[in-house]
Amino acid sequence: MAFHIVLVEPEIPANTGNIARTCAATGTHLHLVRPLGFSTSDSQLKRAGLDYWHSVNISYHDSFAELQAQYPEGRFYFASTRVSKRYCDYQFRDGDFFVFGKETKGLPQELLDANPDTGMRMPMTDKVRSLNLANSAAIVIYEALRQTGFPGMEG
Numbered sequence: 001m002a003f004h005i006v007l008v009e010p011e012i013p014a015n016t017g018n019i020a021r022t023c024a025a026t027g028t029h030l031h032l033v034r035p036l037g038f039s040t041s042d043s044q045l046k047r048a049g050l051d052y053w054h055s056v057n058i059s060y061h062d063s064f065a066e067l068q069a070q071y072p073e074g075r076f077y078f079a080s081t082r083v084s085k086r087y088c089d090y091q092f093r094d095g096d097f098f099v100f101g102k103e104t105k106g107l108p109q110e111l112l113d114a115n116p117d118t119g120m121r122m123p124m125t126d127k128v129r130s131l132n133l134a135n136s137a138a139i140v141i142y143e144a145l146r147q148t149g150f151p152g153m154e155g
């Protein structure tokens with residue numbers, strides 16, 4: 001099994017490329033929910049993922065509902081600045097899904113309202129509105145890996 005990172009309607013190719021690289025480094029399955037704000041041949045996307053794209057297990061979905069229906073047993077956690085529970089207060093397990101919103105608007109409020117018990121927030125000062133998307137994904141996946149002993153990875 002593996003963890004899953006889900007990007008709902010990502011807009012900035014460099015962020016998705018950066019996350020793809022993190023997925024290659026950690027054996028994480030990357031899911032992209034359309035519409036994407038870029039073409040998959042975008043040079044910034046390729047550059048940010050460097051030459052690791054062939055190592056990324058990547059799936060495309062027409063909607064979040066379609067993705068969720070494919071994994072009826074999946075546990076989905078939703079990263080947002082609009083929830084109160086901290087990401088590190090959950091006990092993650094192999095196979096969990098971590099869902100991130102688009103750069104300009106974040107996750108749809110309806111999705112957060114429908115999943116009130118699995119929202120997760122990275123604490124911040126009041127100096128910024130949010131963290132960068134790629135940094136958020138890296139923080140969460142490494143917390144999940146830390147909790148599960150970095151399966152399949154050195155150290």
Ligand SMILES: C[S@@+](CC[C@H](N)C(=O)[O-])C[C@H]1O[C@@H](n2cnc3c(N)ncnc32)[C@H](O)[C@@H]1O
Pocket residue numbers: 078079080081082099100101102103104105106107120121122123124129130131132133136
């Ligand atoms: C640039 S942020 C979007 C900011 C957007 N204005 C909002 O209100 O959510 C892109 C994504 O990164 C994640 N993110 C950024 N900062 C976060 C934080 N402090 N806690 C949890 N998720 C965060 C969320 O998934 C968010 O949808």
